Amino acid sequence: MAVEPDLKIELGKQGVFVTTLNELYNWGRRNSVWPMQFGLACCAIEMIATTMARYDLARFGAEVFRPSPRQADLMIISGTVTKKMAPQVVRLYNQMAEPRYVIAMGACAISGGPFKQGYNVLKGIDRYIPVDVHIPGCPPRPEALIHAFMTLQKKIEAQPLTGEARPRHLNAEAQGEFPVPVPSAHDLEPPVNRLVWPLPVPSQGESA
Amino acid sequence: MKTSEQVLSDLQAAMPGVKISLLANPSPSAQHSLLVAAEDALRVAAYLRDQLGYDYCSNVTGVDWLDKETTEKMKTSRTVLKQVDGVEQSVEETVEETVKRIEPGYLEAVYHLFSMKHGPTDPHPPLVIRMRTGNRGDAVELPSLTPVWRSAEFQEREIFDLYGIVFRGHRDLRRLLMWDEFEDHPMRRDYMDPDDYEYEPTPHDEVLKRADQQRLQAVQGGAQ
Ligand code: SF4
Numbered sequence: 001m002a003v004e005p006d007l008k009i010e011l012g013k014q015g016v017f018v019t020t021l022n023e024l025y026n027w028g029r030r031n032s033v034w035p036m037q038f039g040l041a042c043c044a045i046e047m048i049a050t051t052m053a054r055y056d057l058a059r060f061g062a063e064v065f066r067p068s069p070r071q072a073d074l075m076i077i078s079g080t081v082t083k084k085m086a087p088q089v090v091r092l093y094n095q096m097a098e099p100r101y102v103i104a105m106g107a108c109a110i111s112g113g114p115f116k117q118g119y120n121v122l123k124g125i126d127r128y129i130p131v132d133v134h135i136p137g138c139p140p141r142p143e144a145l146i147h148a149f150m151t152l153q154k155k156i157e158a159q160p161l162t163g164e165a166r167p168r169h170l171n172a173e174a175q176g177e178f179p180v181p182v183p184s185a186h187d188l189e190p191p192v193n194r195l196v197w198p199l200p201v202p203s204q205g206e207s208a
Numbered sequence: 209m210k211t212s213e214q215v216l217s218d219l220q221a222a223m224p225g226v227k228i229s230l231l232a233n234p235s236p237s238a239q240h241s242l243l244v245a246a247e248d249a250l251r252v253a254a255y256l257r258d259q260l261g262y263d264y265c266s267n268v269t270g271v272d273w274l275d276k277e278t279t280e281k282m283k284t285s286r287t288v289l290k291q292v293d294g295v296e297q298s299v300e301e302t303v304e305e306t307v308k309r310i311e312p313g314y315l316e317a318v319y320h321l322f323s324m325k326h327g328p329t330d331p332h333p334p335l336v337i338r339m340r341t342g343n344r345g346d347a348v349e350l351p352s353l354t355p356v357w358r359s360a361e362f363q364e365r366e367i368f369d370l371y372g373i374v375f376r377g378h379r380d381l382r383r384l385l386m387w388d389e390f391e392d393h394p395m396r397r398d399y400m401d402p403d404d405y406e407y408e409p410t411p412h413d414e415v416l417k418r419a420d421q422q423r424l425q426a427v428q429g430g431a432q
Contacts, residue, residue, distance in 0.1 A: 083387075084385070084386065084387050117401070117415065119386075119394035119399070119401055120385060120386060120394070123404060123407075183387035183388075183389045183390065184389055185389060185390065185391040185392075186390070186391065186392060186402050187402035187404070191402060191404050192404070192406075199406055199407060200407050
């Protein structure tokens with residue numbers, strides 16, 4: 001149950017601070033999302049720029065990029081995911097501790113982008129792991145990455161601690177490990193994880 | 209300026225009997241290249257590097273030439289038995305026949321050479337040499353030129369990976385871009401990529417065809 005904003009302000013004027021555990025908990029979580037330090041292609045350059053003085057992602061609580069999946073909360077898929085790299089990306093994701101989030105940054109990460117029909121490019125990392133925020137662009141500007149980051153923060157803020165919609169780390173039954181695709185003779189096996197990526201419905205209303 | 213022709217005559221003078229020929233490039237750039245037989249390639253490469261100063265191999269790439277079918281109209285004469293005035297006789301007859309010929313395809317490795325020692329001002333224009341495999345199937349071996357130009361190492365690996373040319377004498381011939389378990393050669397012109405066209409938001413041309421195909425398959429598979 002959230003505290004009514006007007007009441008909260010009124011009480012605040014009286015020197016009384018009220019909040020809920022849910023709010024306090026999510027406030028802490030959303031302001032200390034530490035990304036994992038890895039980049040995949042040209043988009044990574046923009047991600048690096050985002051962390052530098054001019055854009056300064058640290059203002060939003062992404063204080064440091066952690067070089068270990070164990071210490072990271074956020075995976076920014078910044079660039080082209082080749083089919084050779086995809087198993088490693090999924091494995092790294094598996095090694096991250098909950099709560100963990102994923103931003104798919106740029107055309108390549110969300111769909112394969114300019115290399116979509118290429119022989120070695122995965123058509124979107126969301127085929128294997130759940131993605132929280134997709135940002136289009138080739139590459140997305142740092143502002144776009146910051147926007148994605150803030151979108152993610154809003155998402156974290158809105159997560160209830162109990163009930164059906166609670167985050168995975170509070171749900172003992174939630175899937176923790178995602179199958180790592182195996183490289184095989186012609187493609188990755190399986191080519192897609194249907195539990196994560198059910199077949200999207202074509203938007204043009206055409207049916208088979 | 210030493211042209212490819214001059215390099216060719218140099219080579220022929222230095223190594224009599226060497227199997228090498230000029231491949232003319234009819235475009236305005238006129239960048240002709242030398243076609244070197246596989247068995248002579250190492251010798252020729254060493255001579256180019258040591259005697260003619262081509263000490264830098266900047267680029268190695270592959271080309272896939274599919275089997276070519278040519279049709280040709282030919283006039284042939286043949287003897288046929290014919291009834292002439294009620295009597296059977298053999299008569300010479302000229303007929304036009306269409307002959308179909310299949311020229312076997314091959315894979316080609318192309319090396320771009322420069323001279324660092326002499327620089328671009330000296331008469332050492334960039335030189336292009338090529339080697340061809342016997343076919344696209346079982347005779348795909350070529351000698352590796354990595355022993356002559358070290359810079360060819362990774363690029364020959366790339367060609368091995370993407371075109372399937374096997375470089376004999378290469379020190380470390382493994383796939384470079386694709387994973388080791390992969391079996392195809394994606395830059396070959398008859399390569400078919402896997403069917404992952406199930407979701408194409410804006411399909412067109414070839415992609416539309418593949419997407420429709422896959423949707424059909426999915427529907428039929430679902431009906432069973
Ligand atoms: S989306 Fe564009 S900028 Fe980003 S990795 Fe792909 S090609 Fe590079």
